[in-house]
Amino acid sequence: MSTTEIDNLDREILRLLQKDALLTNKEISFTTRKSIATIHERIRRLKEQGYIERSVAILNRKKINRNLIAFSQVLLNDHTSTTLAKFEEDVVKFPEVMECFQMTGTFDFILRIATSDMDAYHHFYRHKLATLANITSIQSFFVLSETKSDTAYPI
Amino acid sequence: MSTTEIDNLDREILRLLQKDALLTNKEISFTTRKSIATIHERIRRLKEQGYIERSVAILNRKKINRNLIAFSQVLLNDHTSTTLAKFEEDVVKFPEVMECFQMTGTFDFILRIATSDMDAYHHFYRHKLATLANITSIQSFFVLSETKSDTAYPI
DNA sequence: ACTGAAAGATAGTAGGC
DNA sequence: GCCTACTATCTTTCAGT
Numbered sequence: 001m002s003t004t005e006i007d008n009l010d011r012e013i014l015r016l017l018q019k020d021a022l023l024t025n026k027e028i029s030f031t032t033r034k035s036i037a038t039i040h041e042r043i044r045r046l047k048e049q050g051y052i053e054r055s056v057a058i059l060n061r062k063k064i065n066r067n068l069i070a071f072s073q074v075l076l077n078d079h080t081s082t083t084l085a086k087f088e089e090d091v092v093k094f095p096e097v098m099e100c101f102q103m104t105g106t107f108d109f110i111l112r113i114a115t116s117d118m119d120a121y122h123h124f125y126r127h128k129l130a131t132l133a134n135i136t137s138i139q140s141f142f143v144l145s146e147t148k149s150d151t152a153y154p155i
Numbered sequence: 156m157s158t159t160e161i162d163n164l165d166r167e168i169l170r171l172l173q174k175d176a177l178l179t180n181k182e183i184s185f186t187t188r189k190s191i192a193t194i195h196e197r198i199r200r201l202k203e204q205g206y207i208e209r210s211v212a213i214l215n216r217k218k219i220n221r222n223l224i225a226f227s228q229v230l231l232n233d234h235t236s237t238t239l240a241k242f243e244e245d246v247v248k249f250p251e252v253m254e255c256f257q258m259t260g261t262f263d264f265i266l267r268i269a270t271s272d273m274d275a276y277h278h279f280y281r282h283k284l285a286t287l288a289n290i291t292s293i294q295s296f297f298v299l300s301e302t303k304s305d306t307a308y309p310i
Numbered sequence: 311a312c313t314g315a316a317a318g319a320t321a322g323t324a325g326g327c
Numbered sequence: 328g329c330c331t332a333c334t335a336t337c338t339t340t341c342a343g344t
Contacts, residue, residue, distance in 0.1 A: 014219070017212035021176050024320060035330055040322065053213045056306050057172035063206050064169070066308055069256070071226075071265060088302045095309040100302040101224070110226060110296065114308060141265070147243045147255040151211050151306065153221055153269060154250040179337060190313050195339065 004049055009034065011155045013042055014051060018152035021055035058151070066114040069143040070121055072129065073107040077136040084108070090132050096124045107139070118142075159204055164189065166310045168197055169206060173307035176210035213306070221269040224298040225276055227284065228262040232291040239263070245287050251279045262294070273297075 006014075012032055016023055025043070029036045046052045061067075074091075076083060084102070091100055091111065099112040111129075115121045121140070129138060161169075167187055171178055180194045187194065201207045216222075229246075231238060239257070246255055246266065254267040266284075270276045276295070284293060 014212070014214060018214060019209075019211065021210040021212045025322095026320070036321085037323085037331080038329055041328085044322090049218075050215050051218050053215050054174075055176040055210060055212045056174065057169070057176045057210045058208045058306060059169060059173060059308060060205050060208050061308060063204075064308055064310060071256075071258070092303040097303060098306075098308070099304045101304075102299040102302060103226070104297040104299055107296075109302075141262075142259040144257040144259055147257060147264075148247040148252060149254050149256075151213060151253075153214060153216060153219055153253070155219060180339095181337065191338085192314080192340085193312055196311085199339095 006046070006051065009038075010042055010046060010051070013039065014046065015152075015155050017043075017052065017055070018155075061114065065116045068115050068117050068121055069146075070111075070113040070115070071141045071143075072111040072113055072125075073139045073141075074109040074111065074129075075107045075136045075138075076109075076134045078134055079108070083134050087132060087134065091129070094124065094128050096120075096128070107137075161201070161206065164193075165197055165201060165206070168194065169201065170307075170310050172198075172207065172210070173310075216269065220271045223270050223272050223276055224301075225266075225268040225270070226296045226298075227266040227268055227280075228294045228296075229264040229266065229284075230262045230291045230293075231264075231289045233289055234263070238289050242287060242289065246284070249279065249283050251275075251283070262292075 009032060013028060016028055016031065025036045025039045029039045032039065043052070061069075074087075076087060087109070088100065088102075091097055091109070096113050096115055097111055098114050101110050102108060103110050113121065113124060115124055121142075125138065125140065129135075164187060168183060171183055171186065180191045180198070184191045184194045198207070216224075229242075231242060242264070243255065243257075246252055246264070251268050251270055252266055253269050254265075256265050257263060258265050268276065268279060270279055276297075280293065280295065284290075
C-alpha cells in the first residue's frame with residue numbers, strides 16, 4: 001500500500017467512473033473543467049495505484065436466466081485452517097457461487113448463489129454444495145425482490 | 156421482455172465484457188474471429204435489448220476506506236405493503252447501504268453495509284438503521300475475509 | 311449477417327508553463 | 328500539476344456480398 005493520497009479531482013473521477021466506466025476522457029474533462037490530458041493522466045494513476053481494480057459490464061441477470069438469487073449460510077464442523085482453506089478452494093469452483101465471504105458470528109461462510117430457478121438451486125445444493133467435506137449445516141434464504149443493488153461506493 | 160434470443164457469438168461477447176468492459180471492438184473481433192463492424196453491431200444490440208445494463212469501474216474498497224462489510228438481517232413488525240415500501244424507501248437512502256434485498260424466511264430484508272470500520276458501523280446502526288419505523292430486530296454479521304466476489308455470470 | 315474501407319472521434323504522447 | 332498540440336488508434340457508418 002502506497003502513501004499516496006487522492007484529491008477532490010481524483011474522487012470526482014472515481015465517482016463518475018463507478019457510475020459509467022465508458023465515459024470518455026473528453027466527457028469527464030467537460031464535467032470536471034480540466035483538460036483531457038489531465039484526466040488521462042489521473043485515470044492512469046488511479047489504475048496504476050490500484051484504486052480502480054477493473055471495469056466490467058453489468059448484465060441483466062433475468063435476461064440470461066439467473067432468476068433466483070440465494071444467500072446460503074454455511075457452518076463447518078471444524079475450524080482448522082486446513083478445513084477452512086479446503087472449503088474455500090472447493091466452493092469457489094462452482095459457477096453458481098458469485099460470492100463467498102468468511103464471516104463472524106453463528107455461521108462460517110455466506111455464499112451468494114445465482115441459478116435459473118429453484119430446481120437448479122436444489123440441484124446445486126444437493127449435488128454440489130452439500131457434498132463438500134466438513135459441513136455441519138447450510139441455511140438458505142431466497143431473494144424475493146431487489147430493492148437496491150449498487151457497485152458504486154459513495155466517495 | 157422481447158422474444159429475441161442470443162447466439163454463441165453474443166454469449167462470447169458478454170463473457171468477455173463481463174470480465175473487461177474496456178476491451179476494444181478490435182480486440183474482441185480478434186478473439187472471436189469476426190469483423191470489427193460485426194462486433195460493433197452485436198454490442199449495440201446487446202445494450203439496446205437490455206442484456207448489458209451498464210458498465211462500471213470496480214474500486215478497491217480498502218483504498219477508499221471501506222474496510223468493513225456487514226450483512227444485516229432486518230425483521231419488521233408488520234408486513235403490510237405500506238410498511239415494506241416505507242422501509243425500502245428509507246433504507247436505500249443511506250449511503251452505507253450497498254444492497255437491499257427482500258427475502259424469504261425468518262427475516263424480511265438483508266442489507267449489505269459498507270463502512271470504514273466498526274465505529275462507523277455502530278454509528279450507522281444506532282443513528283440511522285435502528286431509527287427506522289417498524290423494526291423488530293436487526294442481526295449483524297461481519298465479513299472476515301473475501302474468498303470470492305464476482306460480478307460476472309458464467310454464460 | 312457479415313465484411314472492408316472511409317470519415318470522424320478519442321486515446322495517448324510530448325514539450326512547455 | 329496542468330495545459331495545448333500532435334499522432335496513433337479506435338469507433339461508427341455505409342455500400343457491397
